[in-house]
Amino acid sequence: MSRRIATLAVLALLCAVPLVVRDDYYLHLFIVSGIFVVAVLGLDLIVGYVGQLSLAHAAFFAMGAYTSALLFVRLQWSMWLGLPAAALAVGFAAFVLGGVILRTRGHRFIIITVVFAELMKLVATNWVDMTRGFMGLPGLALPKLSLPGLGSLDITAKSHFYYVVLLAAIVAFLLCRALVRSSIGRKFVLVRENEPLAESLGISAFRYAMIAFVAGAALAGAAGSLYAHYVGFVSPDLFNFSYVTIMLIMVILGGKGTLVGPALGAVLFTFLPELLREASHWRMITFATILIVATLFMPKGIVYPLVAYLVPRRWRLSDAHAA
Amino acid sequence: MKSLRLVVAVAVSLAAAPFALAQETVRIGVVQPMTGPVAYDGNIYVNTVKMLADDINAKGGVLGRKIELVVEDGACNPAQSVNAAEKLVVRDKVVGLLGAFCSTSTAAVMEVAKKHKVPLITGISTAAQLTEQGNPYFFRAVATTPMLGNAFGPVLPKALKAKRFAFLTLNDDWGRSMQASYPKAIESGGGQIVANEFFQQSDLQFLSQITKVKAANPDAIVLAANTQQAVALSKQIRELGVTAPLVGEGAWSSDSYIKLAGPAAEGVYGLVEYVYTIKSPVNDAFVKEFQAKLKENPSKFAGAAHNAIHIMVDAIRRAGAADPEKIREAMERTDYNGLVGNIKFDAKHQAYGQTVYLSLVKNGVPEVVETAQISKAQP
Amino acid sequence: MSASLTILAQHLLNGVLIGCAYALIAMGLTMIFGVMNIANFAHGEFYMLGGFVAFYLVSLMGLNYFAALPVAVAAVVALAIILQHAIFRRLREAPMMTTTLVTIGLSIFLEHVALLLWGPQPQSIPTPFPTKPLSFFGVYTTPLYLFCMAVTAALIVVGHVVIRRTRMGKAMRATFQNKEASALVGIRIDRIYAYAFAFGAALAAAAGAVLGGFIPVEPATGGIVTLKAFIVVILGGMGSFVGAIVGGLMLGLAEALGAGYMPTGWKDAIGFFAVILVLLFRPEGLFKRV
Numbered sequence: 001m002s003r004r005i006a007t008l009a010v011l012a013l014l015c016a017v018p019l020v021v022r023d024d025y026y027l028h029l030f031i032v033s034g035i036f037v038v039a040v041l042g043l044d045l046i047v048g049y050v051g052q053l054s055l056a057h058a059a060f061f062a063m064g065a066y067t068s069a070l071l072f073v074r075l076q077w078s079m080w081l082g083l084p085a086a087a088l089a090v091g092f093a094a095f096v097l098g099g100v101i102l103r104t105r106g107h108r109f110i111i112i113t114v115v116f117a118e119l120m121k122l123v124a125t126n127w128v129d130m131t132r133g134f135m136g137l138p139g140l141a142l143p144k145l146s147l148p149g150l151g152s153l154d155i156t157a158k159s160h161f162y163y164v165v166l167l168a169a170i171v172a173f174l175l176c177r178a179l180v181r182s183s184i185g186r187k188f189v190l191v192r193e194n195e196p197l198a199e200s201l202g203i204s205a206f207r208y209a210m211i212a213f214v215a216g217a218a219l220a221g222a223a224g225s226l227y228a229h230y231v232g233f234v235s236p237d238l239f240n241f242s243y244v245t246i247m248l249i250m251v252i253l254g255g256k257g258t259l260v261g262p263a264l265g266a267v268l269f270t271f272l273p274e275l276l277r278e279a280s281h282w283r284m285i286t287f288a289t290i291l292i293v294a295t296l297f298m299p300k301g302i303v304y305p306l307v308a309y310l311v312p313r314r315w316r317l318s319d320a321h322a323a
Numbered sequence: 324m325k326s327l328r329l330v331v332a333v334a335v336s337l338a339a340a341p342f343a344l345a346q347e348t349v350r351i352g353v354v355q356p357m358t359g360p361v362a363y364d365g366n367i368y369v370n371t372v373k374m375l376a377d378d379i380n381a382k383g384g385v386l387g388r389k390i391e392l393v394v395e396d397g398a399c400n401p402a403q404s405v406n407a408a409e410k411l412v413v414r415d416k417v418v419g420l421l422g423a424f425c426s427t428s429t430a431a432v433m434e435v436a437k438k439h440k441v442p443l444i445t446g447i448s449t450a451a452q453l454t455e456q457g458n459p460y461f462f463r464a465v466a467t468t469p470m471l472g473n474a475f476g477p478v479l480p481k482a483l484k485a486k487r488f489a490f491l492t493l494n495d496d497w498g499r500s501m502q503a504s505y506p507k508a509i510e511s512g513g514g515q516i517v518a519n520e521f522f523q524q525s526d527l528q529f530l531s532q533i534t535k536v537k538a539a540n541p542d543a544i545v546l547a548a549n550t551q552q553a554v555a556l557s558k559q560i561r562e563l564g565v566t567a568p569l570v571g572e573g574a575w576s577s578d579s580y581i582k583l584a585g586p587a588a589e590g591v592y593g594l595v596e597y598v599y600t601i602k603s604p605v606n607d608a609f610v611k612e613f614q615a616k617l618k619e620n621p622s623k624f625a626g627a628a629h630n631a632i633h634i635m636v637d638a639i640r641r642a643g644a645a646d647p648e649k650i651r652e653a654m655e656r657t658d659y660n661g662l663v664g665n666i667k668f669d670a671k672h673q674a675y676g677q678t679v680y681l682s683l684v685k686n687g688v689p690e691v692v693e694t695a696q697i698s699k700a701q702p
Numbered sequence: 703m704s705a706s707l708t709i710l711a712q713h714l715l716n717g718v719l720i721g722c723a724y725a726l727i728a729m730g731l732t733m734i735f736g737v738m739n740i741a742n743f744a745h746g747e748f749y750m751l752g753g754f755v756a757f758y759l760v761s762l763m764g765l766n767y768f769a770a771l772p773v774a775v776a777a778v779v780a781l782a783i784i785l786q787h788a789i790f791r792r793l794r795e796a797p798m799m800t801t802t803l804v805t806i807g808l809s810i811f812l813e814h815v816a817l818l819l820w821g822p823q824p825q826s827i828p829t830p831f832p833t834k835p836l837s838f839f840g841v842y843t844t845p846l847y848l849f850c851m852a853v854t855a856a857l858i859v860v861g862h863v864v865i866r867r868t869r870m871g872k873a874m875r876a877t878f879q880n881k882e883a884s885a886l887v888g889i890r891i892d893r894i895y896a897y898a899f900a901f902g903a904a905l906a907a908a909a910g911a912v913l914g915g916f917i918p919v920e921p922a923t924g925g926i927v928t929l930k931a932f933i934v935v936i937l938g939g940m941g942s943f944v945g946a947i948v949g950g951l952m953l954g955l956a957e958a959l960g961a962g963y964m965p966t967g968w969k970d971a972i973g974f975f976a977v978i979l980v981l982l983f984r985p986e987g988l989f990k991r992v
Contacts (some may be wrong), residue, residue, distance in 0.1 A: 023413065023414065024409070024413040025409055025410050025413040025414045028406075028409050028413070047799070051799065053798070053799045053802055053803070100978075100981065100982065101981065104981070104985060106798055107735065107739075107741040107798060107802070107940060108936065108940065108981075108985070110741060110798075110802055111741065111932045111935075111936055112936075112977070112981060114929065114932065115929075115932070115933065115936075115974050115977050115978075118929060118970075118974060119971065119974040119978075122968070122970055122971050122974070125494070125495075125523075126494070126968060128499065132496075133494075133495065133496060133499070136401070136427055136430060136431075138430050138431075138433070138434065138456060231401075231402065231405055231431070231434070232431075232434040232438075233401060233405070233430060233431040233434055235401050235427045235430075235431070237400055237401050237402065237427065238402075240400075241925060245806065245810060248803065248806070252803060274406060274410075280357075280358050280396065281358070281814045281815075281817050281818045282814075282818075284810055284813075284814040285810075285811055285814045285815060285818070287810070288807045288808070288810035288811035288814065289807070289811060291803065291804075291806070291807035291810075292789065292803075292804050292807040292808060292811070295800055295803045295804050295807065296789070296792060296793075296800070296804065299800070358817070358822065359822060360822055360920070360922065361822075362821070362822045362823075363821070363822065363823050521965075523969070523970065525926050525970075526969075527917045527918070527923065527926065528720065528916070528917050530716035530719070530720070530958070531713060531716055531957065531958045531960075531961035531962050531969065532961060534709060534712045534713055534716060534962060535709075535961070535962055537709070537712075538705070538706075538709040550823075551823070551824040551918060551920065554824070554826070554918060555824075555826070555916070555917065555918050558826075558833075558916065559916065561833065561835070562833065562835050562842070562843075562844045562846075562847070562916070563712070563835065563842045564835045564837055564842035579823075583825075583826070585833075586833060587833075
């Protein structure tokens with residue numbers, strides 16, 4: 001009962017944001033955070049739940065952005081079509097890639113994901129006929145929302161697009177929650193904690209890692225599509241390693257293996273770099289230090305334990321903490 | 324109790340509502356790379372703009388108010404530049420934008436300018452497509468690569484005493500644009516293209532590409548590179564025994580390049596929009612002030628900054644109000660005489676009419692050996 | 703020599719020059735991986751720091767070039783030992799994700815410290831070598847390039863000898879193969895770790911210091927170098943020194959020849975495709991762990 005109240009309260013708060021926050025700049029940050037929430041929830045599936053460190057996630061994000069952008073520019077597909085298309089396309093790419101690399105374990109897996117990301121960057125940069133290389137694809141517009149009988153809504157205003165992103169983030173959260181609470185999710189954790197035992201029980205680590213990998217990539221692709229249409233522009237910079245690092249920071253410091261952790265991490269680590277604009281190098285040095293220290297001493301992350309401390313148990317939305 | 328803790332935490336984190344200040348000054352936003360690979364040049368641009376803004380303020384400012392520059396770091400990263408521009412327009416309420424140095428970042432910031440209806444002017448980004456997008460809020464105060472090519476291409480074979488030209492450029496829109504547009508102009512001057520090679524921004528050594536160019540036996544090599552790669556490139560070209568003269572767009576006349584490249588910089592030609600050895604009253608004064616306050620010779624990025632801020636202020640003055648839309652309209656009617664001659668904007672907001680220069684490094688000084696004028700861009 | 707043969711020879715020489723550098727850096731990486739089971743994402747930063755410290759010593763402190771090189775390496779080794787003691791010592795039994803995240807964090811940390819100290823401007827180390835190129839039968843090189851090749855080759859040989867012949871090397875290889883057993887026979891695992899990490903860092907720093915004469919170094923260089931090193935190590939086999947050497951040379955040659963005879967925009971893709979091929983057909987790499 002109180003859990004329902006808590007959920008509604010949080011939802012109400014989230015919906016109220018554009019009404020309370022009139023400043024477009026902060027709304028912009030909320031929107032970007034929301035997009036990253038979708039992306040890092042996906043990353044958490046493979047990193048937190050299955051326990052494989054994939055550094056290809058930012059590449060999936062960028063690939064989703066490019067897919068959606070290309071469909072818009074060449075076929076005039078609006079974001080409503082582009083987003084699911086991007087999710088499917090990237091999910092499929094992850095399926096193919098996973099088939100090749102998910103049997104590898106250990107460090108080799110991690111490095112291959114890096115190589116894959118770099119290769120995708122090279123393609124985006126050099127396949128100029130398709131992607132316009134460094135010039136990128138500009139002019140990506142946000143679509144209108146046409147509801148039959150209600151006419152069409154213009155969602156290009158930040159305060160309106162916020163709700164689209166909020167919806168996406170909530171949907172992503174619910175999907176992930178359903179997944180991790182299901183028997184599939186339990187098998188994720190078993191594979192992570194004790195792979196030989198899982199195998200002996202007939203649970204194929206490869207199969208479950210693949211599920212997480214593809215689902216995560218699809219989420220990243222969807223997030224990429226949102227990002228592309230919101231920013232209005234894609235370029236090969238999206239493949240830079242800096243996106244990988246920030247996503248990892250969001251997941252790890254947020255609390256891998258939970259859902260709320262990375263989601264909050266996404267918000268925190270979108271706002272923090274912007275608020276600390278002045279201190280550019282010190283900012284990154286601090287983040288890196290926190291990452292090292294947190295990894296060494298705080299494997300549950302920083303944000304999630306903090307939230308767990310602040311929020312009384314009966315108000316908590318999910319106990320999907322399986323770290 | 325725990326629930327109170329939560330409420331307090333939430334309240335504190337939502338309490339960040341800012342409020343707009345009344346505008347006493349005319350605010351101009353600057354998005355430039357102050358960190359990242361081109362930070363050195365970005366910082367020169369910013370320092371120049373600051374110096375010139377102070378000069379303008381000392382003479383009374385514009386519209387009876389002082390100019391206030393608000394500078395944000397775009398780091399030549401499109402996403403960061405967009406964030407910077409959003410902040411400048413939305414929070415700082417700037418009436419005009421200068422930026423964002425790299426063509427890809429400028430392309431991204433253009434969208435922000437259009438969305439918020441604030442005029443954006445660049446003195447540096449040369450990618451041709453920027454003015455092809457019909458964005459009415461974007462102005463380019465520098466010649467594009469194809470325009471430079473048309474101006475100097477026919478002159479190069481004679482000036483360099485070369486017939487066989489090889490291209491070795493950065494593998495991005497700039498380098499590709501050069502290799503697409505220069506050949507015709509060079510051929511019209513009697514030249515012949517014998518090689519087209521590229522290198523990546525992340526490349527540290529160019530031995531393979533240079534060897535390939537060498538195999539084509541060129542009389543001159545046409546390059547496009549920024550300072551960091553220009554130094555290694557020219558050094559390695561000489562180290563591999565290639566003696567043909569080098570001519571390039573990019574860093575080739577700047578002090579930082581000449582100093583770092585040492586003997587490899589001697590005899591290098593540069594196709595530049597500005598060089599500090601220009602002989603004119605405006606430039607003499609500029610160079611003197613620059614040397615006094617910033618302790619070095621102004622590079623082409625300083626020249627670009629000079630153009631950008633002056634054109635912006637000139638437009639504000641003629642607009643008669645610190646209103647972005649009026650400034651935009653005024654900017655369209657620009658007829659500005661400054662550092663590099665007369666500048667007007669054509670229908671696509673592309674500047675034309677200014678002088679451009681062929682520089683040659685002699686004894687560490689980039690002398691002007693030829694000039695040309697940018698004619699209106701062909702549709 | 704005919705023109706095309708000369709060009710081919712030039713490409714081959716270029717390839718060997720770069721290949722030796724790749725091999726040296728990869729040897730260090732594979733050593734750290736083999737002994738400590740850590741994929742050191744900060745490896746390229748050791749290269750970068752080696753270059754920057756050498757630059758600092760020669761350019762700003764006026765130290766003699768040939769003295770500056772070993773001093774720069776020593777400085778980076780000191781840093782490595784400190785890092786080992788402060789951080790990696792605690793990670794001996796840590797899972798792979800932990801160690802990888804720590805090295806990623808370290809890589810970001812070092813890159814930004816370098817940005818703070820030296821700025822983003824690429825710097826090349828002033829060398830006392832004459833810049834006039836030397837040519838043999840139309841193939842060009844410079845005294846500096848020859849020096850680089852000589853030093854990197856020598857260090858590769860030294861590394862190989864240390865691993866194979868010295869007591870420390872044998873202890874390291876024993877730790878590779880069986881940590882518990884090695885500990886039981888009295889090998890001080892902590893010390894081995896420290897040596898391996900320091901030695902690996904030393905090799906990378908030496909490469910950075912020596913190559914910094916003709917390849918400008920900037921803080922962002924670390925990331926590129928790390929990527930190349932990982933590619934070599936995957937090709938050659940993680941933990942195999944011979945693999946690192948052969949893999950490095952092969953990658954250098956493949957890139958030089960590839961760029962020489964194919965569109966130059968895709969030069970970097972050669973390494974990536976090689977990795978994919980290896981992964982598909984021989985995942986452990988060309989050589990097994992030594």
